[in-house]
Amino acid sequence: MPDLKPVQESFARNLRCRECGHEYPLAPSNVCEWCFGPLEVFYDYEGIKRHISRQHIESGPPTMWRYSDLLPVDAATAVDIGTGYTPLIRAPNLGRALGLSRLYIKNDCQNPTWSFKDRVVSVASSVARAFEFDTLACASTGNLANSVAAHAARAGMRACVFIPSDLEQGKVIGSAVYSPTLVAVDGSYDDVNRLCSELGDKYPWAFVNINVRPYYAEGSKTLGYEVCEQLGWRAPDHCIVPMASGSLFTKIYKGIKELAWLGLIDWHGTRMSGAQAVGCSPITEAYERNSMNIRPQKPDTIAKSLAIGNPADGYYALKTMKDSNGGATAVTDEEVVEGIRLLAETEGIFAETAGGVVISGLRKMTQEGHVGEDEVVVAFITGAGLKTQEAVAPVLQPPLHVAPTIESFEEKLQAREGSLPLAKAV
Amino acid sequence: METRRVKFTFVEELIKEPVIWKLGRDFEIVTNIRRADVTDARGWVILELDGEREEIDRGLEWVESQGVRIDPITEDIVEG
Numbered sequence: 001m002p003d004l005k006p007v008q009e010s011f012a013r014n015l016r017c018r019e020c021g022h023e024y025p026l027a028p029s030n031v032c033e034w035c036f037g038p039l040e041v042f043y044d045y046e047g048i049k050r051h052i053s054r055q056h057i058e059s060g061p062p063t064m065w066r067y068s069d070l071l072p073v074d075a076a077t078a079v080d081i082g083t084g085y086t087p088l089i090r091a092p093n094l095g096r097a098l099g100l101s102r103l104y105i106k107n108d109c110q111n112p113t114w115s116f117k118d119r120v121v122s123v124a125s126s127v128a129r130a131f132e133f134d135t136l137a138c139a140s141t142g143n144l145a146n147s148v149a150a151h152a153a154r155a156g157m158r159a160c161v162f163i164p165s166d167l168e169q170g171k172v173i174g175s176a177v178y179s180p181t182l183v184a185v186d187g188s189y190d191d192v193n194r195l196c197s198e199l200g201d202k203y204p205w206a207f208v209n210i211n212v213r214p215y216y217a218e219g220s221k222t223l224g225y226e227v228c229e230q231l232g233w234r235a236p237d238h239c240i241v242p243m244a245s246g247s248l249f250t251k252i253y254k255g256i257k258e259l260a261w262l263g264l265i266d267w268h269g270t271r272m273s274g275a276q277a278v279g280c281s282p283i284t285e286a287y288e289r290n291s292m293n294i295r296p297q298k299p300d301t302i303a304k305s306l307a308i309g310n311p312a313d314g315y316y317a318l319k320t321m322k323d324s325n326g327g328a329t330a331v332t333d334e335e336v337v338e339g340i341r342l343l344a345e346t347e348g349i350f351a352e353t354a355g356g357v358v359i360s361g362l363r364k365m366t367q368e369g370h371v372g373e374d375e376v377v378v379a380f381i382t383g384a385g386l387k388t389q390e391a392v393a394p395v396l397q398p399p400l401h402v403a404p405t406i407e408s409f410e411e412k413l414q415a416r417e418g419s420l421p422l423a424k425a426v
Numbered sequence: 427m428e429t430r431r432v433k434f435t436f437v438e439e440l441i442k443e444p445v446i447w448k449l450g451r452d453f454e455i456v457t458n459i460r461r462a463d464v465t466d467a468r469g470w471v472i473l474e475l476d477g478e479r480e481e482i483d484r485g486l487e488w489v490e491s492q493g494v495r496i497d498p499i500t501e502d503i504v505e506g
Contacts (some may be wrong), residue, residue, distance in 0.1 A: 139504040197498040293468040305506030312501040
């Protein structure tokens with residue numbers, strides 16, 4: 001029998017169906033046997049309330065595990081490679097460019113494998129180890145693959161990672177270096193999805209986004225907690241979040257609401273708005289139709305980390321938008337690249353394509369009057385740009401090639417910029 | 427015998443078609459609807475299918491040929 005103590009000693013009490021409310025014991029399971037709805041971790045909130053305080057959290061480690069009371073596994077047994085507590089920085093230059101006076105960037109590029117996926121995988125791998133799985137698996141367009149491979153290495157587990165065969169080189173190497181079983185699947189996006197669903201049924205592996213998904217998804221809440229703590233125990237007025245499955249979007253909101261329930265912050269109705277790329281925007285499309293029904297799409301965008309055509313949490317993301325008076329937008333691939341460049345040129349942060357989606361999406365929603373000039377806005381940048389260099393490389397200015405002489409340097413600079421900088425007075 | 431859980435997504439033109447009834451009548455498959463959301467413009471149905479593996483494969487092939495999208499109930503599991 002697996003030693004479930006690390007899970008049982010957390011404040012997690014059971015799994016609950018989000019649709020019919022049916023309860024299940026804490027186990028590696030993600031679907032309700034009654035209605036096939038998704039399962040979610042439910043906690044002993046009264047117990048947490050008695051135990052938790054701002055000071056208690058502040059005295060914790062400078063990682064996401066400072067919030068372990070609100071996660072489904074005991075911190076002492078966590079697979080922790082130093083994830084979380086990433087910088088929240090004020091973005092005055094970008095704010096000026098967009099017409100926002102109180103804009104912040106949550107820079108989650110600074111996680112160990114350079115994306116927010118370390119948060120979810122840190123929880124999933126910890127739980128998987130408690131349930132005595134020996135293999136950690138996932139289907140991924142890159143970021144998740146990197147994180148699963150890294151955490152499995154740390155946990156001493158075998159990693160089996162499935163990626164589409166046309167993935168960016170940075171993401172392939174970012175997984176391969178940890179020596180997982182790395183499988184590049186030939187076929188359409190749907191083929192990869194189907195194969196991995198079938199493998200999840202066949203092999204006794206912890207597929208992080210299938211059978212341990214309820215636990216995995218909880219890791220995303222820590223982004224909401226951190227932002228509130230870093231704002232001085234205050235919730236943002238408006239969060240701008242990239243949307244793929246919709247899980248991150250809903251969990252950030254859940255995190256903020258939990259802090260309010262526990263009395264750690266005041267609730268003042270944080271608005272949640274999501275951004276997608278036009279080439280894969282099933283959630284935005286449903287929002288714009290004013291419908292709660294997602295129409296699945298075939299992804300075709302450079303924002304591959306957001307390319308989920310049939311999002312598992314799409315309905316719940318739409319519900320969150322409705323509940324929070326938020327919204328959704330979609331931007332073209334050209335705008336994605338513009339967004340990456342704008343963030344880099346104004347704030348010195350190099351984001352991957354999902355970050356470009358967020359920045360251009362924020363610009364669009366601000367221009368349309370959906371985001372208020374004086375709102376405390378937090379834009380979530382969830383992955384680093386070095387992973388998707390292919391997206392921006394073609395539009396960047398190549399370096400000046402010069403001979404090692406001042407004359408050559410000045411000649412080339414003059415040719416490109418039309419003038420030379422002022423020299424020192426002699 | 428095998429049990430398979432699937433999600434059918436119907437476009438507007440197919441909403442009025444008795445696809446699930448035909449699936450149970452024309453194939454040796456027992457269909458059991460667990461959850462559904464159908465409007466006049468769009469609909470999805472989550473159901474469990476019982477039958478021989480080959481028969482379920484044949485039945486689902488026919489459903490797909492009618493224009494219904496079929497997904498595993500986990501929906502998309504490939505993540506970024």
